[in-house]
Structure formats: structure tokens, C-alpha cells
């Protein structure tokens with residue numbers, strides 16, 4: 302939503318929507334589209350500079366191995382072009398209050414230092430900018446300029462300036478053909494009213510929740526699964542799979558499952574549900590990308606719970622991926638930036654020391670709770686949104702507030718999309734019941 306839209310009330314912008322969707326990942330996008338197709342007006346609020354969530358950064362998806370961005374980009378575009386949907390990126394929900402049967406929402410849009418209405422996404426500013434920093438979209442493996450469109454298929458295609466790295470040299474402003482660079486842009490506070498809310502704030506991954514004995518920070522060749530997704534992506538940071546420390550093609554790759562889940566001591570006692578499958582997927586993709594490499598998956602048990610998942614697992618075994626039922630006790634960085642893994646092999650009962658030159662730690666799925674004033678009640682003990690009634694899995698227990706996707710607990714894309722449909726159906730039922738009630742008074 303641009304600054305010029307909406308009605309200004311006390312210096313702020315006030316608009317009314319049928320539904321506010323918090324989060325522009327695949328779950329939020331699906332919910333928004335479902336409702337918009339039924340004629341409801343939807344506002345999608347996304348805290349990052351682009352919609353698309355985690356899925357837009359994935360390489361391919363299990364169990365079909367379809368290209369992830371080929372599925373996500375058309376959805377993002379459909380949302381962006383839908384006449385009933387507004388998108389507010391770089392924006393956080395800071396308060397939601399129930400007020401006379403509706404939700405009064407406060408939104409804070411952080412400055413991008415670029416006027417969205419003027420920016421044409423030409424990238425001339427990016428070319429002129431002399432400063433580079435580790436690219437968050439490439440999980441720090443590549444670099445991006447201090448002012449840039451966040452990634453190739455970002456929506457909106459608007460440049461964003463990172464004030465942490467900008468040296469205010471003015472090179473970007475000089476080349477901008479539309480005078481869109483605004484060094485003095487300030488944060489903007491919006492107020493909107495929304496009759497219903499869908500929380501689709503997804504998850505985060507954080508190495509803080511890894512077992513400390515894995516010394517994750519000690520080696521550049523101990524990488525996260527999202528980093529591997531980017532290495533495997535056709536337009537990834539290096540264009541091929543290379544070790545971050547020295548650019549060598551890896552020849553012995555290890556996956557450590559449950560590295561950040563199912564462990565009370567690290568604060569993540571639950572199963573993250575997708576790690577077994579995404580690790581198997583990544584191993585399969587690696588065997589194509591680095592055909593000479595040995596690939597080993599260390600696991601406690603494999604949870605291949607979904608349709609087609611067991612067969613996917615069997616295919617990986619048949620392809621020669623080495624599955625070792627064992628607990629990884631510790632990981633040490635040894636010479637040449639290789640890693641030594643101490644394993645308790647549960648099949649042989651032996652303790653082994655195995656050397657690998659690239660290690661992928663399956664981090665846990667960590668909730669990303671939406672806790673603006675007034676919505677605190679919806680987060681459960683584990684941080685994921687509570688669903689108090691088993692026969693209404695999209696309802697949060699709060700009037701008109703629903704949940705979709707990983708915000709309610711770890712799950713894969715198919716289940717996130719099904720959740721999104723359920724949340725949209727609940728929201729639509731809620732809105733139409735309100736309309737009926739409204740008619741009864743006239």
C-alpha cells in the first residue's frame with residue numbers, strides 16, 4: 302500500500318479491509334487469493350521487502366522435485382495484480398485491538414529510503430552503488446549492493462536501501478531517472494480496520510538453537526539447510542555447489558538430522574517435521590549436482606510421513622545415498638577446513654570418527670510469533686499459534702482471528718497450502734455471517 306492511498310486520519314492512513322493477512326509466505330498468499338477471489342478486500346502485510354516467504358528461496362521441492370520459484374513466482378504475481386488485494390511490504394503489525402466487532406490494526410512501515418511510487422525497478426542505483434554486503438537472500442553466501450532490488454523475482458520490484466551499509470555517497474540518487482531515492486524517508490504509521498485476521502507468519506531458522514557441541518560457527522563449511530538450498534538453486538550465489546571456505550567442489554558431504562530439534566536442552570523439544578524430507582531432497586539434488594561426492598545422512602529415525610514421501614526415501618537409498626542410523630556426538634573443525642564427526646553408530650554399536658568436507662546441520666523450525674498488543678493470547682507454550690478446537694483447526698480461539706501454515710506448527714508446503722484454504726474458508730464464513738447479521742438490523 303502506498304503512502305498516497307487511503308484516507309489520512311490524524312496524520313495516519315486509515316483504510317478498511319475484510320481481512321488482514323499477516324505474512325506473505327505461501328500460506329498467506331494462498332489465503333489472500335482464496336478470499337480475494339470471493340470478492341473480499343484483503344491486505345497482506347509482509348515484514349520483509351518482498352513477499353514469497355521461504356518458498357521463493359528454495360531450489361526444488363520434495364517429493365516432486367518441481368522448481369520452487371516456478372510455483373511461487375506466479376502466486377506472488379497473482380497476489381500483486383489482484384484488484385482485491387493490497388500488499389504492504391517492509392511493514393510490521395505493531396498492535397491489533399478489537400473495536401466494536403472489528404480489528405483496529407497499527408502498521409509500521411520501516412523506511413526503504415526509496416519512494417515506492419517513483420521507483421521503476423531499473424537497478425541503475427544498484428549498478429552505481431560502490432558498497433557490497435553479504436546478501437541475506439543468498440543466506441550470506443553472495444553479496445548485494447547497499448541499494449538494490451532484493452532479488453531477481455522480488456515483488457514488489459523496488460529498490461531498498463540498507464542504512465547499515467550505505468555510506469551516503471549519493472551515487473544512487475545521481476543516476477536515478479525518477480528521483481526515487483529519499484535519504485530523509487521516515488517510518489510511516491498506518492492504521493487500518495480489518496474485520497478478520499489470518500496469521501501466516503511462518504517460521505524462522507536460527508543457529509542459536511543448534512546443539513552447542515556441533516560448533517556451528519567454527520567452520521564456514523558447516524552450513525545451514527537454507528544455504529544449501531541457495532547453493533542448489535540454478536541462480537544461486539556461485540551457480541554451482543562449492544564449499545564456502547575455499548570454493549572447492551565438495552567430495553564428502555554429511556547431513557546431520559535433528560541438529561536443532563527434538564532436544565529439550567536446546568529449547569526445541571518438538572519434531573520439526575520437514576527436516577528428514579528436505580535433507581533427503583537435498584541429498585538427491587546433490588547427487589546430480591556433485592555426482593562424484595559421497596553423501597551420508599546421519600539420522601535417529603526417518604520420518605517420511607506424507608504422500609509419496611516413503612517412496613522418495615527409498616529412491617534416495619537406491620541412488621546410493623548412505624543412510625547411517627547414528628547419533629552425532631560432536632563435530633570438530635580439523636585441518637583443511639574439513640570436519641570430523643564423532644558418531645555413535647546405532648547399528649554396529651561402535652563409535653566412529655568420520656571425516657567430511659561439507660556438513661549440513663538440519664536446524665529446527667522455530668516459531669515466529671506475531672505478538673502485537675492484543676494478540677498475545679494466541680501463541681502457545683512452544684511459540685506456535687494455538688488452535689483450541691480440534692474440529693476447527695484454523696481458528697485461534699479469538700473472534701475473527703485464524704491461522705495458516707507453519708505459524709501454527711511445522712509442516713510442508715502442501716499442508717501449509719491446505720491450512721491456508723481452511724483459514725480462508727473460516728474467514729469467509731465469519732465475514733458472510735457478519736454480513737447476514739448486519740442485514741438483519743436494516
Ligand SMILES: Cc1cc2nc3c(=O)[nH]c(=O)nc-3n(C[C@H](O)[C@H](O)[C@H](O)COP(=O)(O)OP(=O)(O)OC[C@H]3O[C@@H](n4cnc5c(N)ncnc54)[C@H](O)[C@@H]3O)c2cc1C
Pocket residue numbers: 323324325326327328329346347348349352353354355356359361362363364392393394501502503504505506526527530575579582669670671705706707708712713714715717
Ligand atoms: C531448508 C528447507 C527446505 C524446505 N524444503 C521443502 C520442500 O522441498 N517441500 C516442502 O513441501 N516444504 C519444504 N520446506 C518447508 C516450507 O518452507 C514451509 O512449509 C513453507 O515455507 C511454509 O510457508 P509459510 O507461509 O507458512 O511460512 P513462511 O515461508 O515462513 O512465510 C511466512 C512469511 O511471514 C512473514 N512474517 C513473519 N512474521 C511477520 C510479521 N510479524 N509481520 C509481517 N510478516 C511477517 C515472513 O517474513 C515470511 O515472508 C522446507 C523448509 C526448509 C527450512
